[in-house]
Amino acid sequence: MTDRIMSCTEALAEALAEEMKRDETIFIIGEDLTAHDGIFGQFKGLHQGFPGRIIDTPISETAIVGAGLGAALTGMRPLVDLHFADFFTTAMDEIANQTAKIRYMFGGQVKIPMVIWAPDGGGLSAAAQHSQSLEGWFVHTPGLKIVVPSEPADVKGLIKTAVREDDPVIFFQHKKLFAQTGPVPEEEYLIPLGKGDIKREGSDITLITYSKMTYLSLEASEQLGGEGIDVEVIDLRTLKPLDFDLIAGSVKKTNNVLIVHEACLTGGFGGEIAAKIGEELFDYLDAPVTRIGARDVPIPFSPIMENFVLPQVNDIINGVKKVLNR
């Protein structure tokens, strides 16, 4: 089988088209879906291909998520387009108190086969209210599954799994990665939730990352390779469930860990990974587990300031050298 080169947006649209064709209960609900194919063109061709199953809504995330939840309770498989992950705040009760807990509250008598699709991340000069990485809020809410893919093939394989899940999935996609291209297999495939991927094999240090930081980590690894530092890069792909077996195998090999995420450092998911490694892999560590994340400030509009706040390739290179004392 030959792989095709596709963007993340194309991979997403293709995956959804395949799934919507396979399962008539799948529909997409959100803002600007038919007029603009979604704000980032991510649903291109779907409203023509599946008339009536792409539903435009008024500007109310509370209503959009609430409607999706209601539909899911009746047996439909909604994909809720949140427009920007930053808009989670206005639908927080629907997500944290209802979507995440209803199956538990009803003693398992209902399922919530809903995907909330949320573009996140900075680097676009979209300012503080349109640039956040909020996955940390939701890993801290039991009842939700969290997907944070990087490359197009993963987007396709994971969204197909997500829409087939019977539990709510929050599917983050980094805005800067929509145009990112990569090989996507021709044949049908699914990627299970809770399986990370080693994007680069190495022996000196394990770089644990996800989403856009995967690409920055790979770039840093290439440069470090030129200095004789052999970096292994793990793309977690899903934060919940977490592929800790993959992490453990790698850490046992390299004995050194750097965690990189774009979300701000304090309270970020990196702290959770670091703690778990400390608890379970203590005897394998040769240096303190170290984290890199954004500075603890709102993301600035100015590109120069935004670059200063968000982790850059050089920060990762310096972080690796710090861990390795090089």
Next chain:
Amino acid sequence: MIEITIPKLGLTMESAKLVRWEFSSGDEVKEGEILLVIETDKVSFEVTAPADGIIHPVALEGSTCEVEETVGYLSGDREEYEQIIKEHPPAAIETPQKVEAAESGAVPPPTAAVPSPAGPGGRIKSSPLARFMAAEHGLDLTTISGSGPGGRIVKADMVRVLEEGPAFPGKRAAGLPYTAADAMAKEPLESIPIQGVRRVIFDNMYQSLSQSAQLTLHTEACAESIVALRERLREKDQGISYNAILMKITAAALRLHPKINASVDGDTIHVWRQIHMGLAMEANDALIVPVVRNPDLKTISEINHDIVDLINRTRDNKLSPDDLTNGTFTISNLGFADIDFFTPIIRPPESAILGVGRIVQKPVVKNEAIVPEQRIGLSLTFDHRIIDGAPGARFLKTVKDMIEDPVLMIS
């Protein structure tokens, strides 16, 4: 809460290396107790507790700290201490130099292997993996030197030891044969990094001998007069050292031979207006040369007072960099070890140094008879690039004459 900061020990001091903490976080300290030891490129210095309290160090041992930088906190009570450790977790942040090096594209050199520093309480820094490997292979971590940050023993050190065998083998198990290989073994008992004060001495001595043309002249003087002088001053209830007398004499001689009191600066010879005379001392296994200012303008007793003060502060690690700079001439006295003559090394940018030997009774010929006399050995090293043999010899002769007849100082 009191912030513990790096003191400014001299006008030119900008930073210091934090050598070690004497206490761990949470320890109770008393006012005046030594909290930490810092080291500039010239001196090491003990920072004492300004008050009773509970100490919380934040700066790492081995890190370079700016003057006035806060390196720790002293809290009045446990409650305040708990608050402080919340606000100021112990530093584990990259040092500024390392960031600079990384930004400039230069790869910072790996930390030199140093014997593993046992912190307060004898704790050895080692990574969890290193401890696991040590347990697995039955190795003693105290015998392994760490190459990680702050001397932490890391995997690389364990791999090295496992491949080479421990650097400091323990006692030979009873009954094991003493092999030919054992007889041929040459192993370091201790590997001491050349750094700090030792690095300064190391570089200065080499620079001195490699960049000037040094010549040493020896002579011997009758010491009866200065022995008597010292006795007379002692009778007046002044404990005076020979060093104070010799410094006064040498300063007076320099006034008569100003060109000895000079430095080479590029294509120029600076003949100094002032005389500032260093006195070589030994402190903590290192040569240190604090400077007495203007001994030519001071009385012997004032010079003696200055020397005693410098000796005390050298012993207490309380010298400031300003005590060590701007010398124009140096005296080095090895008489305490029964040395008569030696070839002292000039301290650049100075151009001469007087080596002083012991004062001892020797037989001398006077009026065709052999008589006992107190004698003192003198060795003058000078830079022949700017001081010729004859003027150097004349200066030493003046010193000798003044030792034999101190009245010449005021003639």
